Amino acid sequence: MTSINPxxxxxxxxxxxxFQDLDELESYFQDPGSRYLYSRNGNPxxxxxxxxxxxxxxxxxxxxTASGxxxxxxxxxxxxxxxxxVLCAADIYGGSAALLNTELSRLGITVTYVPFEQLYDLRPFVxxxxxxxxxETISNPLLRVADxxxxxTECHGLGLKLVVDNTFATPLLTQPLALGADISLHSVTKYLAGHSDVTAGVAVAADPEIAARLRQIGVFYGLTLSPMESWLAVRGLKTLRLRVREHCHNAQAVAEMLSRHPAVREVxxxxxxxxxxxxLAREQGQGLFGGMLSILLPDDQEAVSRFMRRSQRFPFAPSLAGVDSSLSYPLGTSHRALTAEQQRELGITVGLVRLSVGIEPAEELLADxxxxxxx
Ligand SMILES: Cc1ncc(COP(=O)(O)O)c(C=O)c1O
Structure with a gap:
């Protein structure tokens, strides 16, 4: 017989x-880790x-999971x-806020948002x-870094768990569990898969019982990821180390250039x-600062649109962290559902543009x- 060793x-x-017979079925239930039954429950x-x-x-x-x-x-x-x-940092991906505000509230889970400056004194909110x-380790879209x-320490002192969205940082910069977090989660769609061709998520726990609970929720709510998307994400993950290094290198060069440019009010x-x-970012990120940055152009829609139209290397594509650069517009996409007051308080204004810096040659990105x- 031909031997196949991929x-x-x-x-x-x-x-x-x-399954060949009932004995095989029984052996699965005795030791579910020994084989596979149904892909929603588990797949290689x-x-x-x-x-x-x-x-x-x-x-x-x-x-x-099937998404972040x-x-x-x-x-x-x-x-x-x-x-x-639950408490949620006010600086958070708009989709997370929308999930809490519009869906989890219907299940009777309420939320209070904590301004960034008050994150280390949670008692008044508890x-x-x-x-x-x-x-979030590094917040979307204003790149604030949480210690x-x-x-x-603050959460555990008050009997709370800490759940960290580590999407912007990646585990190469920061490993939240090693710093005391209880769950670290990602939109795998972003850096972990890295090529803008997968939608996926992951949640990893420090405690094995919570890890088992996460898997059970995945199976019973049907949140688990398909074989093809998993395979693509595994392939992407193999180059994470190389990609993140380049993303960070290019983002630093872009940030420095933009901070000197007269048309940019803030980087x-x-x-x-x-x-x-x-x-803090240097210490917590192993000397790497990530591939994301935001810039403030004049608060003028036409100026923003003109910039979008003229850039060839940063197409407006409302996602991030692919090998190819892109830009997004938080006010019109990720943070659209917030009230005008919330947007203003967070600094998400007409002129705010978020850049996802890819791994193309840095000089081409700067010139563009x-x-x-x-x-
Ligand atoms: C920080 C962060 N967390 C979570 C998500 C949601 O991930 P997904 O789009 O894969 O569901 C996003 C999406 O942009 C994000 O930026």
Whole structure:
């Protein structure tokens, strides 16, 4: 018989696995880790992805999900039920706020938003039913950096869990669990998969019981990831280290150039010495500052549109972290659902443009941005 020894895991594009007889079925239920039953419950490709990300995050296990949103949902459900209350950093991806405001509220899970400056003094926000704080390592879209060790101490002192969205940082910059967080989650759609061709998420826990709970929520709510998407994400993950290095290098060069450009009113990038959390970002990010930055153009829609039209290397595509650069417009996309007052308070104004700096030659990106701004 021909021996088939693929170097990499093939795509197990099957929704279900065969059993020879009832003995085999019983052996599965005795030891579910020994074989596969049904792809929603587990599949070699999604397991390979979960294992690889769990290793990068230093976790006790977790679940890969069909989107980052599903990972946020699973993480909150891992600790909360109807009647519970959560705290959420006010600087958060708009989709996370929308999930909390419009859907989890219907399940009886209420939320209070905590301004960035008050994150290390949570007591005034805590209720008897408060279970956790949700925060981002590096916030979307203003790139504020949270001190995760301090946050974990603050949360645990008040009996709360800390759930961290580590999407912008990646585990190469920061491993939230090592700093005391209870769950680290990602939109795998972004840096972990890295090529703008996958929608996926992951939630990894420090505690094996919570890891098992995350997997159960994934299975029962049907949040788990397909074999093909898992396979693509595994492939992307193999170059994460190389990509992140280049993203960071290019973003630093872009941030420095833009901070000197007269058409740019402000650059938000943790790698600039003027950034309010620059020292923390350096320490918590292993000297890397990420590939995302935001800039403030004049608060004039036409100026923003002109910049978008003129740039050839930063197409307006409302996602981030692909190998190819892109830009997004928080006011019109990710943070659209916020009230005008919330948008103003967070600094999400007409002139705010978010850049996802790719891994193209840096000089080409700089030249493109310069000609787009000079127009
Ligand atoms: C920081 C952050 N978390 C979570 C998400 C949601 O991820 P997904 O779009 O994969 O559901 C996003 C999406 O942009 C994000 O930027």
């Amino acid at each position: 170097k990499i895991t093939p795509i197990y594009q099957t929704s279900v696995f065969k 490709n999604s397991d390979e992805l979960a294992t690889a990300i769990n290793a990068l995050e230093g976790g006790a296990g977790g679940v890969v 949103m599903a990972a946020i949902f699973a993480s909150i459900l891992a600790y909360c039920q109807g009647g519970d209350h 209720q008897p039913t408060t279970r956790l704080l949700l925060a 995760l060790r301090r946050l974990a 938000y990038y943790p790698g600039l010495p003027t950034h309010a959390q620059h020292a 941005l310069q000609q787009a701004l000079n127009g």
